[in-house]
Amino acid sequence: MGVPEESALLDNLKSSVSQGNIEETERNVKKLMEMGVSARKTFDILSAGVLHVGEQLSNKEAFLPELVVTIDAFKKGLALIESKLKDEPKPGKPLKIVIGTVKGDIHNIGKNLVKTMLEVSGHEVYDLGVDIPPEVFAAKAQEYDADIVGMSALVSPGLMELRNTVKQIRQIRGNKTNFIIGGYATSPALAEELGIMYAKDAIDAVNRIRYFLTKEAA
Amino acid sequence: MSNSSKEMSNFERVSATFKGEPTDRVCIGWLGRKETGLGLPQVTVADVVRDKSGVLLYKGIKSMTERFQPDVIAVTTYTTVEAVAIGTKDKYFADQLPAPVDYVLKSLEDLDRVHIPDPRVDGDLPCIYNALKRVVREFGNSWPISAGTVGPFSVAARIRGLWDISFDIMRRPWFAHDVIDFATEACINIIEGWQSAGATGFASGAGSETCLSPEHFRQFCVPYERRYLSAAKKMGFQSYTRHICSGPSADLVVDEMAKFGLDMMPTLVWGYFKDNATMAAKKKFFAGYGPQVAVGGTFRASDQLAYGSQSEIAEGVTRMLDTCAAGGKYIHVADCCIPPATPLENIETFVISAKKYRPK
Numbered sequence: 001m002g003v004p005e006e007s008a009l010l011d012n013l014k015s016s017v018s019q020g021n022i023e024e025t026e027r028n029v030k031k032l033m034e035m036g037v038s039a040r041k042t043f044d045i046l047s048a049g050v051l052h053v054g055e056q057l058s059n060k061e062a063f064l065p066e067l068v069v070t071i072d073a074f075k076k077g078l079a080l081i082e083s084k085l086k087d088e089p090k091p092g093k094p095l096k097i098v099i100g101t102v103k104g105d106i107h108n109i110g111k112n113l114v115k116t117m118l119e120v121s122g123h124e125v126y127d128l129g130v131d132i133p134p135e136v137f138a139a140k141a142q143e144y145d146a147d148i149v150g151m152s153a154l155v156s157p158g159l160m161e162l163r164n165t166v167k168q169i170r171q172i173r174g175n176k177t178n179f180i181i182g183g184y185a186t187s188p189a190l191a192e193e194l195g196i197m198y199a200k201d202a203i204d205a206v207n208r209i210r211y212f213l214t215k216e217a218a
Numbered sequence: 219m220s221n222s223s224k225e226m227s228n229f230e231r232v233s234a235t236f237k238g239e240p241t242d243r244v245c246i247g248w249l250g251r252k253e254t255g256l257g258l259p260q261v262t263v264a265d266v267v268r269d270k271s272g273v274l275l276y277k278g279i280k281s282m283t284e285r286f287q288p289d290v291i292a293v294t295t296y297t298t299v300e301a302v303a304i305g306t307k308d309k310y311f312a313d314q315l316p317a318p319v320d321y322v323l324k325s326l327e328d329l330d331r332v333h334i335p336d337p338r339v340d341g342d343l344p345c346i347y348n349a350l351k352r353v354v355r356e357f358g359n360s361w362p363i364s365a366g367t368v369g370p371f372s373v374a375a376r377i378r379g380l381w382d383i384s385f386d387i388m389r390r391p392w393f394a395h396d397v398i399d400f401a402t403e404a405c406i407n408i409i410e411g412w413q414s415a416g417a418t419g420f421a422s423g424a425g426s427e428t429c430l431s432p433e434h435f436r437q438f439c440v441p442y443e444r445r446y447l448s449a450a451k452k453m454g455f456q457s458y459t460r461h462i463c464s465g466p467s468a469d470l471v472v473d474e475m476a477k478f479g480l481d482m483m484p485t486l487v488w489g490y491f492k493d494n495a496t497m498a499a500k501k502k503f504f505a506g507y508g509p510q511v512a513v514g515g516t517f518r519a520s521d522q523l524a525y526g527s528q529s530e531i532a533e534g535v536t537r538m539l540d541t542c543a544a545g546g547k548y549i550h551v552a553d554c555c556i557p558p559a560t561p562l563e564n565i566e567t568f569v570i571s572a573k574k575y576r577p578k
Binding site: 060105112185201 | 309311313314315317318319381384385388389429430431434464466467470520521524557558559
């Protein structure tokens with residue numbers, strides 16, 4: 001099989017993941033494996049399928065149900081290459097990102113979407129879950145040497161905890177850890193006041209972190 | 219709103235507002251989250267919503283009603299109360315509303331194991347039922363009183379989980395329909411209880427449905443909401459309050475709400491609209507579907523109202539009324555739940571600014 005066929009297969013894979021088509025996704029992944037395409041390359045295409053729907057979500061061309069099945073197809077495809085993927089070198093140094101929903105708030109859909117988008121973008125994501133107190137965020141940021149802490153807050157009482165979390169982490173980590181926030185209760189104004197990043201949705205979080213990486217590298 | 223020199227009763231003001239007739243002042247809706255004990259010192263949210271006697275909820279509503287004198291009273295607690303009565307487990311916070319942590323429908327078979335809740339006995343629903351009876355006894359002669367549910371789709375999302383019902387919609391739509399069908403019957407049974415306790419208006423709507431595309435909204439929300447509305451009409455409810463929350467498709471599905479059957483009874487569509495101008499445009503849009511549809515909301519409770527200064531709130535209210543109040547069909551409410559920590563002085567400014575408002 002030649003390069004054009006491989007290229008067509010990769011396109012098919014991206015599209016089958018985006019459409020949440022499990023059978024097609026698995027068939028495409030298996031064919032790529034048979035052709036000897038690297039697990040890393042296959043992973044990148046699987047990820048591109050998820051990020052594509054993330055973009056559609058951001059543009060209001062797709063919604064939660066469409067994304068749920070896309071992630072389902074992604075996971076099924078990933079399961080086929082996971083063992084090989086571990087043996088292949090990662091391109092560059094991934095960012096270590098600690099993520100969670102702040103204390104007093106147990107909403108998790110937005111946080112889970114951001115986690116998925118960051119994972120498919122190749123970052124190391126440590127998900128602390130929901131209702132996370134500032135001291136736990138701080139301890140985990142220290143334990144994992146986090147480059148970024150991401151906090152989600154849907155309900156406004158969580159904002160006080162969000163502020164406390166930023167304060168506590170800065171006390172122990174100084175400038176070593178940066179922050180990104182999102183969720184209905186947060187706002188660009190709050191992020192600006194705290195000197196941190198704000199993401200309006202999951203794909204925006206990926207883009208802002210990508211921009212952050214570019215700035216760091218410069 | 220147009221000027222009427224005679225001071226109107228709450229019933230007259232509300233009725234005239236829906237019809238677009240002149241009123242003596244802007245109609246003030248319920249003030250949201252009275253259930254959290256705003257105005258009751260030393261009482262936590264958890265204390266109020268778990269008190270099955272409904273006494274604390276009643277006292278919270280009485281305190282807010284006497285202080286702010288709105289034109290409508292809503293007897294509600296939290297937005298997963300129906301699902302908890304069906305078997306979903308919530309986490310109770312001391313200082314804010316409970317939220318679900320463990321959904322009751324984990325498998326397809328679980329749907330055969332759940333039962334339609336009785337609002338008099340199941341979960342925390344008796345809190346509303348008993349408070350409603352007290353509120354109606356004390357205020358029913360002077361105030362329209364409503365109670366409701368979060369509506370068929372949002373109840374379904376709270377018993378199945380929003381992620382899982384999204385999966386069902388795509389992979390096994392027949393099961394999603396079964397779950398929503400069950401949730402619809404649950405909502406109908408609950409409001410039958412509210413009606414027997416004396417409520418004259420009923421409510422519906424929460425954020426889950428605004429995570430759907432317009433097409434899925436048409437399939438999985440509209441027919442069930444129509445059934446719920448029709449049942450309420452048969453029970454004798456006189457008004458319908460329809461919330462639209464701020465999910466990603468909120469601005470796309472708002473127009474679909476016209477298909478619920480807004481001509482069945484006076485209806486308030488309140489909550490998320492992008493801005494004041496959008497809300498004013500939707501007011502005109504809905505008028506084409508139902509002769510008595512009003513709009514309200516847009517004033518952001520979670521920041522403008524909770525954290526704004528009193529002068530900022532007063533200015534915001536005036537700007538909103540300048541755009542939306544002319545011609546009636548506007549009821550003054552905030553966009554969503556008023557956070558429990560909101561200073562009462564801010565709510566006072568929100569109400570008084572509207573009561574004093576006169577069109578330019």
